[in-house]
Amino acid sequence: MSKKIGVFVCHCGTNISATVDVEKVAEETKKNNPRVAYTTTYKYMCSDPGQKLLRDKIKEEGLTGVVVAACSPKMHEHTFRNAAVKTGLNPYHVEISNIREQCSWVHPDIPTGTDKSIDLVRMMTEKTRKDKSLTAIKVPVTKRALVIGGGIAGIQAALDIADGGQEVVMVEREASIGGHMAQLSETFPTLDCSQCIMTPKMVEAAQHDNITMYTWSEIESITGYLGNFDVKIRKKARSVDLDLCTGCSSCWQVCPCKKIKSEFDMGIGNRTAIYIPFPQAIPSKPVIDRENCILFKDARKKNIKPNDSKVCRKCIDACPIAPVKAIDYNQEDEIVDVKIGAIIVATGFRELEDGLYGEYGGGKYEDVITGLQFERLASASGPTEGKIKRPSDGKEPEIVVFIQCVGSRDPAKGCSYCSKTCCMYTAKHTMLYKHKVHDGHAFVFYIDIRCAGKSYEEFSQRAIEEEGATYLRGRVSRVYKKGEKLIVLGADTLTGSVVEIEADMVVLASAMKAQDDAEQFAQKLSIQYDKDKFFSEMHPKLKPVESSSAGIFLAGTCQGPKDIPETVAQAGAAASKVLALLSSDELEREPVVARVDRQLPPVFSTCIGCFYCQKVCPYSAIESEDIKARDGSVIKTVARVNEGLCQGCGLCAATCRSKSVELEGFNDEQIYAEINALEFN
Amino acid sequence: MKIKITTEERKSDFAKEVEERSGIDVKKCYQCGKCTAGCPVAYEMDYMPNQIIRFVQLGLRQEALTSRTIWLCASCITCTTRCPKEVKIAELMDVLREMALEEGIANPMEKDITTFHEAFLNSVKKHGRISECGMLMEFKRKRPKAALKSALQDVADGSQLMMKGKLSLAPHDIKGKDNIKRIFEKLG
Numbered sequence: 033m034s035k036k037i038g039v040f041v042c043h044c045g046t047n048i049s050a051t052v053d054v055e056k057v058a059e060e061t062k063k064n065n066p067r068v069a070y071t072t073t074y075k076y077m078c079s080d081p082g083q084k085l086l087r088d089k090i091k092e093e094g095l096t097g098v099v100v101a102a103c104s105p106k107m108h109e110h111t112f113r114n115a116a117v118k119t120g121l122n123p124y125h126v127e128i129s130n131i132r133e134q135c136s137w138v139h140p141d142i143p144t145g146t147d148k149s150i151d152l153v154r155m156m157t158e159k160t161r162k163d164k165s166l167t168a169i170k171v172p173v174t175k176r177a178l179v180i181g182g183g184i185a186g187i188q189a190a191l192d193i194a195d196g197g198q199e200v201v202m203v204e205r206e207a208s209i210g211g212h213m214a215q216l217s218e219t220f221p222t223l224d225c226s227q228c229i230m231t232p233k234m235v236e237a238a239q240h241d242n243i244t245m246y247t248w249s250e251i252e253s254i255t256g257y258l259g260n261f262d263v264k265i266r267k268k269a270r271s272v273d274l275d276l277c278t279g280c281s282s283c284w285q286v287c288p289c290k291k292i293k294s295e296f297d298m299g300i301g302n303r304t305a306i307y308i309p310f311p312q313a314i315p316s317k318p319v320i321d322r323e324n325c326i327l328f329k330d331a332r333k334k335n336i337k338p339n340d341s342k343v344c345r346k347c348i349d350a351c352p353i354a355p356v357k358a359i360d361y362n363q364e365d366e367i368v369d370v371k372i373g374a375i376i377v378a379t380g381f382r383e384l385e386d387g388l389y390g391e392y393g394g395g396k397y398e399d400v401i402t403g404l405q406f407e408r409l410a411s412a413s414g415p416t417e418g419k420i421k422r423p424s425d426g427k428e429p430e431i432v433v434f435i436q437c438v439g440s441r442d443p444a445k446g447c448s449y450c451s452k453t454c455c456m457y458t459a460k461h462t463m464l465y466k467h468k469v470h471d472g473h474a475f476v477f478y479i480d481i482r483c484a485g486k487s488y489e490e491f492s493q494r495a496i497e498e499e500g501a502t503y504l505r506g507r508v509s510r511v512y513k514k515g516e517k518l519i520v521l522g523a524d525t526l527t528g529s530v531v532e533i534e535a536d537m538v539v540l541a542s543a544m545k546a547q548d549d550a551e552q553f554a555q556k557l558s559i560q561y562d563k564d565k566f567f568s569e570m571h572p573k574l575k576p577v578e579s580s581s582a583g584i585f586l587a588g589t590c591q592g593p594k595d596i597p598e599t600v601a602q603a604g605a606a607a608s609k610v611l612a613l614l615s616s617d618e619l620e621r622e623p624v625v626a627r628v629d630r631q632l633p634p635v636f637s638t639c640i641g642c643f644y645c646q647k648v649c650p651y652s653a654i655e656s657e658d659i660k661a662r663d664g665s666v667i668k669t670v671a672r673v674n675e676g677l678c679q680g681c682g683l684c685a686a687t688c689r690s691k692s693v694e695l696e697g698f699n700d701e702q703i704y705a706e707i708n709a710l711e712f713n
Numbered sequence: 714m715k716i717k718i719t720t721e722e723r724k725s726d727f728a729k730e731v732e733e734r735s736g737i738d739v740k741k742c743y744q745c746g747k748c749t750a751g752c753p754v755a756y757e758m759d760y761m762p763n764q765i766i767r768f769v770q771l772g773l774r775q776e777a778l779t780s781r782t783i784w785l786c787a788s789c790i791t792c793t794t795r796c797p798k799e800v801k802i803a804e805l806m807d808v809l810r811e812m813a814l815e816e817g818i819a820n821p822m823e824k825d826i827t828t829f830h831e832a833f834l835n836s837v838k839k840h841g842r843i844s845e846c847g848m849l850m851e852f853k854r855k856r857p858k859a860a861l862k863s864a865l866q867d868v869a870d871g872s873q874l875m876m877k878g879k880l881s882l883a884p885h886d887i888k889g890k891d892n893i894k895r896i897f898e899k900l901g
C-alpha cells in the first residue's frame with residue numbers, strides 16, 4: 033500500500049522564510065511528487081495551533097506519513113512525533129526535514145535557499161515512504177543505585193537517593209569514607225571547618241537504613257545495561273572483622289610499626305601498620321596494611337599462611353573481643369554480587385605527583401610541600417595539631433611562598449587546563465597561615481587570580497587587603513636550598529622585575545589530576561573520558577551529569593576539577609536523575625537501535641561472526657549468540673545487539689562487512705531512498 | 714630590576730610607612746591600570762601611576778621616590794576620582810613627593826618643580842591670587858638655568874599674552890588677601 037504523505041513547511045517566523053520561499057517549497061513538493069497528498073505552510077509549526085494543524089490534517093486527509101520541514105530534529109522531532117501519536121499514527125512515520133540550521137541560516141539569497149529546501153524536502157519524503165512502524169523498547173528497572181566513591185560527591189549523592197526512598201550501595205576503596213574533603217582543614221570562602229561539616233554527613237550516610245556501605249572495596253566488574261546492571265564488588269581483605277570489631281583502638285596502640293607514612297596526612301605524618309586513617313574515620317574500624325605489617329612480611333618470606341606466623345601478633349593479643357578475635361590474619365578478598373538500576377560515578381581526583389617539577393624541588397626538599405600537605409599541617413587533626421611547622425626542623429616559618437598553577441595551565445607538563453580551586457585555596461592558605469603565625473609573611477606567585485564564585489572575589493581580596501598576603505604576578509622559575517632557607521626565584525611582571533625571596537617554606541598549589549586508574553576504570557564502565565582522563569559528560573551544557581552510557585551518571589571531580597559547592601550541586605543533580613530513573617518500574621527507550629539480521633534456515637543470519645562490530649561499539653552493546661540446532665549443537669555464532677545498551681550511533685552498521693547490521697529508522701533502504709532522491713534531480 | 718625579599722628587609726616596611734603617613738591603604742590596589750589609562754601626563758612619566766603604587770606595595774622605596782612620575786603628577790585627581798577601589802592615588806603622589814624631599818633622594822627634575830611650586834605659593838600668599846609676572850620672575854631668578862633655556866620662547870609668548878590683555882605686569886590683590894595670609898600662617 034502506498035503511503036499518503038503530508039508535508040508541512042514552517043516559516044519559523046522569519047528564520048526560514050527570510051531566505052526560503054516556503055510557499056514555493058510547498059507548491060513544488062506537491063507538484064513533483066505524486067505520493068505527497070497534502071502540503072501546507074504555517075508561521076510556527078511548533079506552536080499549539082501549528083501542532084493542531086498537523087493533527088487535524090493527519091485525520092482529515094488520512095495521512096500515513098508526515099514530513100515537517102522546519103528546524104533541526106534535535107529541536108522538535110519529539111514535539112511533532114508526540115503530536116502525531118495523538119492521532120493514532122505511529123510516531124516513526126514522522127520525519128523532520130531540516131531547512132533551517134544548514135539551509136536558511138547559511139544561504140544569503142532566496143533562490144538558493146528555496147532550491148535547496150525543495151531538494152531536502154524531497155529527500156525526506158522519499159525516506160518517509162520507507163519508514164516502518166517501530167515500538168518503544170521497554171526495559172525493566174532494578175530499584176537500587178550504586179555510588180562509586182565515598183568522598184563528598186558520593187556521600188551527597190547516596191544521601192539524596194536514600195532520602196528519596198531508594199536503596200543505595202556505596203563502594204569506597206579506602207578504609208574510610210570521607211575522601212579529600214575530610215583531609216581539608218578549613219573550607220573557602222567561609223573558613224568553616226571541613227571536619228565539622230563533613231563528619232556529620234559521613235555518620236548520616238553510615239547510619240542510613242537505605243545505604244549499604246562497602247569500604248576497602250573496589251568494583252570488580254560491571255555488566256548489563258540501564259536499569260539492569262550486574263555489579264561485582266571486591267571486598268578487599270581488611271584482616272579485621274567489621275561485625276566483631278568495636279573500634280576500641282587497643283590494636284593500633286600496641287602496633288610496633290609506627291613509622292609508616294600516612295596516606296591521609298599526605299606523607300607528612302605517620303601511622304601504624306594496623307590503623308584507622310584518621311580519628312573520625314567511618315567505619316571507625318582498622319585495617320591491616322599487609323605490605324608493611326611485619327607479621328605479613330614474615331609470612332610472605334616463609335611462604336606460610338599469615339596466621340601461622342609467630343612474629344609480633346601484638347594486635348591480636350591486644351584485641352579484647354572474645355571468644356573469637358576481631359582480627360583475622362587469614363581473611364581473604366570476597367566478591368559480592370549486586371543487581372543495580374543506575375550508577376553514579378564519584379571517584380574523585382588525585383593531587384599532582386611530587387617530583388614532576390624538579391625546578392621547584394618538589395619531593396627533594398622537605399620544606400617544599402603541596403597544597404594538600406599544607407591542609408594537613410593546618411588541620412587540628414593533622415600531625416602538628418594545626419601548628420604551622422615546617423617539616424624539616426619543626427620551626428615556625430617566617431616567610432612562606434605559595435606558588436600557584438603548579439601543574440595547571442602548563443601544556444609543557446601535559447596539563448593545559450585550569451584546576452579551578454587553587455586560587456581560592458591558596459588565598460585560604462595565606463589566611464590560615466597568618467591566623468596562626470601573626471608576624472609571618474605570605475607571598476603568592478600567580479598568573480591570574482581566578483576567583484569566580486559567590487563571595488570568592490571578596491575572599492581573595494581579603495587575603496591581600498586584610499591579611500596582608502603579597503601577591504606577585506609571575507611564575508616561579510626555580511626553588512633551591514641555601515643553608516636553612518629556600519631561595520625562590522620568581523618574577524613580578526607588574527613592575528617588570530625579578531623577585532628573589534628567602535623563604536622558610538614553599539607551598540605548591542598542585543593541580544587536580546584524574547585518578548591514576550581513571551582510564552582503565554572508564555573502560556570498565558564503557559564511559560568516555562577526555563584527553564586529561566576526566567570522565568566526559570554527555571553534553572557540556574544540557575547533560576552535565578550524564579555519562580556517555582545510559583544509566584551511568586557523574587558527580588564531582590572525576591568529571592573535572594571543581595570545588596566543594598559545585599561538587600555537592602552536581603552530586604544532587606546526579607541523584608535526582610537516578611531517582612527519576614528508579615521511580616518507574618519500566619523504562620521506555622527510543623527504538624532507534626541496531627539489529628543483526630535473522631533469517632529462516634538454512635541461512636539463519638547473514639552475520640559471519642567476525643565481531644568487527646563488537647570492536648567498534650563504544651557502548652559494549654554487541655553480544656555473541658549461538659544459533660543452535662534442536663540437538664543443542666552450535667550451527668553458527670553471530671552478533672546480537674543488546675537493546676538496553678545500544679545508543680543507536682550506527683558504527684556497527686557502517687563497519688559490518690556482510691551488511692548484516694542495520695540501524696532501525698535509518699536502514700540502508702531509507703538512506704538510499706534519500707540519496708537517490710537527490711541524484712535523479 | 715631585581716627585588717630581593719629577606720626576613721630582615723621585610724621588617725623595614727616602606728609600604729607600612731607610606732600607609733601610616735597618607736592614611737591610604739595601598740594593598741587595596743589590584744593593578745587594573747585605570748589610573749594610568751586616564752592620566753593626562755602619563756605619556757611623559759617614566760613609570761605609570763599604577764606602577765608607582767606597585768612599588769609601594771612591594772616596598773621598593775628607591776624606585777618610588779626617585780621616579781619622575783611623582784613630580785610630573787599634576788594633581789588633577791582624575792585617577793582618584795575614577796579608581797574602582799577608592800585608592801587616593803593623587804594624594805599618594807603628594808605624600809611620596811614629601812618623603813622624597815625629606816630624604817633628599819628626589820629626581821633631578823624635582824628642583825625646577827619645587828621652585829615653581831614655591832613661587833606659586835609665595836605669590837598667592839602675597840596677593841591672595843597669583844601674579845603671573847611676579848611668579849615667573851621669582852621662578853626664573855631662582856632657577857636661572859631653566860630661565861635661560863626658555864628665555865626666547867617666554868618673550869614671544871609673553872608679549873602676545875600681554876597684547877591680548879591676559880598678562881599684566883603689576884600684581885592685583887584680591888579683597889580678602891589678609892585672610893589668605895592667615896591660612897598660610899596657620900598652616901606654617
